[in-house]
Amino acid sequence: MVDSLMVFLKKHKQQITIELEKYIINNTNEGRLRDAMLYSIQAGGKRIRPILLLAVLDSFKQDTKKGISVACALEMIHTYSLIHDDLPAMDNDAVRRGQPTNHKQFDEATAILAGDALLTLSFQIISESKELTSEEKVYLIKELSAASGPKGMVDGQMQDMDSENQTIPLDKLETIHKYKTGALLKFSIMAGAFLAQANNHETIELTRMADALGLLFQIQDDILDVVGDVNTIGKPTGSDEGNHKSTYPQLLGMEGAVNQKNYYAEIAYKSLDHAGVNNTILSELIKYLSQRDR
Amino acid sequence: MVDSLMVFLKKHKQQITIELEKYIINNTNEGRLRDAMLYSIQAGGKRIRPILLLAVLDSFKQDTKKGISVACALEMIHTYSLIHDDLPAMDNDAVRRGQPTNHKQFDEATAILAGDALLTLSFQIISESKELTSEEKVYLIKELSAASGPKGMVDGQMQDMDSENQTIPLDKLETIHKYKTGALLKFSIMAGAFLAQANNHETIELTRMADALGLLFQIQDDILDVVGDVNTIGKPTGSDEGNHKSTYPQLLGMEGAVNQKNYYAEIAYKSLDHAGVNNTILSELIKYLSQRDR
Numbered sequence: 001m002v003d004s005l006m007v008f009l010k011k012h013k014q015q016i017t018i019e020l021e022k023y024i025i026n027n028t029n030e031g032r033l034r035d036a037m038l039y040s041i042q043a044g045g046k047r048i049r050p051i052l053l054l055a056v057l058d059s060f061k062q063d064t065k066k067g068i069s070v071a072c073a074l075e076m077i078h079t080y081s082l083i084h085d086d087l088p089a090m091d092n093d094a095v096r097r098g099q100p101t102n103h104k105q106f107d108e109a110t111a112i113l114a115g116d117a118l119l120t121l122s123f124q125i126i127s128e129s130k131e132l133t134s135e136e137k138v139y140l141i142k143e144l145s146a147a148s149g150p151k152g153m154v155d156g157q158m159q160d161m162d163s164e165n166q167t168i169p170l171d172k173l174e175t176i177h178k179y180k181t182g183a184l185l186k187f188s189i190m191a192g193a194f195l196a197q198a199n200n201h202e203t204i205e206l207t208r209m210a211d212a213l214g215l216l217f218q219i220q221d222d223i224l225d226v227v228g229d230v231n232t233i234g235k236p237t238g239s240d241e242g243n244h245k246s247t248y249p250q251l252l253g254m255e256g257a258v259n260q261k262n263y264y265a266e267i268a269y270k271s272l273d274h275a276g277v278n279n280t281i282l283s284e285l286i287k288y289l290s291q292r293d294r
Numbered sequence: 295m296v297d298s299l300m301v302f303l304k305k306h307k308q309q310i311t312i313e314l315e316k317y318i319i320n321n322t323n324e325g326r327l328r329d330a331m332l333y334s335i336q337a338g339g340k341r342i343r344p345i346l347l348l349a350v351l352d353s354f355k356q357d358t359k360k361g362i363s364v365a366c367a368l369e370m371i372h373t374y375s376l377i378h379d380d381l382p383a384m385d386n387d388a389v390r391r392g393q394p395t396n397h398k399q400f401d402e403a404t405a406i407l408a409g410d411a412l413l414t415l416s417f418q419i420i421s422e423s424k425e426l427t428s429e430e431k432v433y434l435i436k437e438l439s440a441a442s443g444p445k446g447m448v449d450g451q452m453q454d455m456d457s458e459n460q461t462i463p464l465d466k467l468e469t470i471h472k473y474k475t476g477a478l479l480k481f482s483i484m485a486g487a488f489l490a491q492a493n494n495h496e497t498i499e500l501t502r503m504a505d506a507l508g509l510l511f512q513i514q515d516d517i518l519d520v521v522g523d524v525n526t527i528g529k530p531t532g533s534d535e536g537n538h539k540s541t542y543p544q545l546l547g548m549e550g551a552v553n554q555k556n557y558y559a560e561i562a563y564k565s566l567d568h569a570g571v572n573n574t575i576l577s578e579l580i581k582y583l584s585q586r587d588r
Contacts, residue, residue, distance in 0.1 A: 017548045028444040033452040037444065084410060108383030112406065113452050116378060116413065117444035124439035128430050128517030134428040138421050141435060145418035150322040150331065150411035158327040158407050 005284035009051060011097035012064065015041070016050045016269050017087045020072050023125050028117070036106045040079050046218075048289065049074040049188040050259065056192025056284055058207065059277040062133065070140050070191050073122035077148050078184060084100035087156060093239065098231075119148075140191055147187040156180025165244040170251050174215065181221075182214030189213070205275035209268045209282075216264035216290050219257055222247035235278035267288045299578035303345060306358065310344045311336070317419050320413070330400045330408035336375050337391045342511075342583065343368040343536050349579055350486025350500065353571040363423035364434050364485050367416035372478060374412035377405050377416055379451060387533065392525075401405050413442075428587040441481040450474025459538040464545050466507065475515075476508030483507070499569035503562045503580075510558035512582050513551055516541035520548065522587065559584045 020041050043287040046080055050071030054064040069150035086093040086101040087108060094104050103111035126132070145150055154177030163176065193203050225240045227247050240247045248257040268286045272279050314335050322328035344365030348358040380387040380395040381402060388398050397405035419428070420435055440446055450473030457470065470551045483504040487497050520543050534541045542551040562580045566573050 024444075027440075029449055031449075031452070032456065033444055033449055080410075084406055087403075087406065089406060109381075109455050110452070112378055112381065112383060113448050113455075115410075116374075117448045119410065119413055120439050120443035120448065123435055124443055127436035127439065137432050137435075138428045141417055141431075142421035145414050145421065146321075148328055149414035149418055150318075154407050154411045154414065155323055155325075156402070158325070161403050161407075162326065165415045244437055 004280055005288060007057070008055065008281050012051055012054050013047045014101070015049050015157075016071060016075060018209045019068055023076075023121065025073055027121055027207060032110055033113055033117060033242040036102055036110045037118055039105055040083050040102050040114065041076070041118075041151075043099055045075070045079070045097065046292075046294075047075060048165070049184060050054060050079055052185065052188040052213075052285065053192040055281045056100065056189055057196050059279060060193075060196035060283050062196045066131045066195050066292075069125050069194060070144070070195075071188075073144060074116040074127050074184065075189075075190055076122040076125075077144070077153075077207040077252065080115040080122075081153060081157070081184075083115040083118070087111060090157070091239070093243065106120060111163065114153060119276065136195065143190065143194075144187055145170055152179055152183035153181075156183065162256065163246060164244070167251075168246045173246050173248070173251065177215060178211075181218050185214040185217060187209040202277060205271045206277075208271035209275070209286075211284060212264040212267040212271065216261045216268065219261040219264070220246045220290060220292060222249055223254070223261070224292075224294070261290060298360050298574055299582060302349065302352070306345055306348050307341045308360070309364055310341050310369060313362055316377040317366055317370075317415065321415055321418065323492060326400065327407060327411060330396055330404045331412055332572075333399055334377055334396050334408065335370070335412075335413050337393055337545045339369070339373070339391065340586075341369060343372055343478060345455035345481040346479065346507075346579065347486040350483055350571075350574045351490050353573060353576050354487075354490035354492065357439055360425045363419050363425060364414060364489070365482075367420050367438060368482055368485075370412040370416040370419075371438070371447075374409040374416075375442075375447060375478075377412070382488060383407060384455065385533070395515070397475070403461060411482075425501065428432070429488065433488065437484065438481055441477040446473055449474075450477065454539070457458040457540060460540070461545075462540045467545060468539050471509060471512040472505075473587075475512050478504065479508040480504040496506070496569045496571060499565045500571075502565035503569070503576075506561040506565065506584060507580060509578040510555045510562065510580075513542045513558070514584060514586060515553055516543055517548070517555070518588070555584060 083102045378395045454472045
């Protein structure tokens, strides 16, 4: 990882974690529900979605402060989705980020409620933000709920569950990922562009970058599930095979999957270039997401 | 039930159901997720929360149209909470409103996701309402998320789970209900008052009415779980005893519980009277909620 990205990540990951903890503590009563919410929030995620949002703001030379509440809302929604996806009725995962999953650490009822609470709180913190106008809040809530709801992330998870135990064609796999991970990643970038008041041209190019980034992100996820190091990733590898899930390496072979990933990386770089914004951090982020080892 | 309330209920229950179905069909893809969301929405709830909201608007002689999107959002949140509460890891209920619960009709994963989707969609439809200003949307989203989140309904469910298998004192029981059912019922009334631009005095009195109504509603729920008719209620009675939950009849005896309910009904009537609004429908609603048999 290059220096400028490292500095950016270090600064903002810490800031986001501190803000997330504050939001949770201020909006919960003491007890197991709060503990379970904090447990998953503090489990050391990469904070990719908030970082993407802040990096876009930064690429327009805007103060990242304006994006903090939405960035935290995004991370809460991502975290709730992991908690629910890990449940026995869903992917039935026992380990996440090197630690017991939420329902293993607490219990299933608590995990369901902690997820519900994080999802609900995400909309509350946007609505209460002091940095945003009412119009900005309404737009962001509309787009965030659309990206994470039944025509977005939740439908992606449903389709993913429906496709277990069968081989699906590549276009179906891309559709699933477009919903399941792509929608929220895309929102991260589009929310940054919106808050930076990007013009039409910039928005179109950044949208293209966002779509490509969502796909390369998922391909790398699939690749890591085959060749990744269990200690680095923090969860067992081979889980896709165990869950009989279709993946890029399985459909295209490992070399084909890597080529496909590089193809999307090229589109992402090119679109970013066309957008004409200050692209240092964002281009390093594309590289980082494409080559990450966890 | 008196005539004027019957007419009001009939008209608005139907309208709300039609609007709920439209919102879901317009904001989902075809498939099991949509089916599961519609299944629980169409299961024939009493629509008490939407009705309360519209009745308050009506009591200020306001067009109820302005409240429809929030009323539907409220019902979606109520419905999601029932789907999640019925799950095996929570109350483990197989029958609701005379039909199999969502996870029995579909499966647990689908029920979890249908709940998540309804919760997410509720905020989306407020944000997209054509009847509300941005300021109104932000206020309503803020209050609705607070009422249903980790310092509201979700915490109530958590505390309720934590209190199973033990006898709790009356004040603890009232705290649980204040969160679990009271917060959302109160929001219904306060949202109506907000949209009707109620003045300070009216708001204070209607808040008092809302608090009393939330408690008498829950006491009647507990009473019905002991003496109700299983076919009328549409779910098995005696479930509180089976789940070892503390209830009003258990803590106060049946006569004590009825007295306590009547005490809150008196407060509700009196506060409504003090509010000085057109109170025909609302006072009939207090009577209906206090004497309902399902």
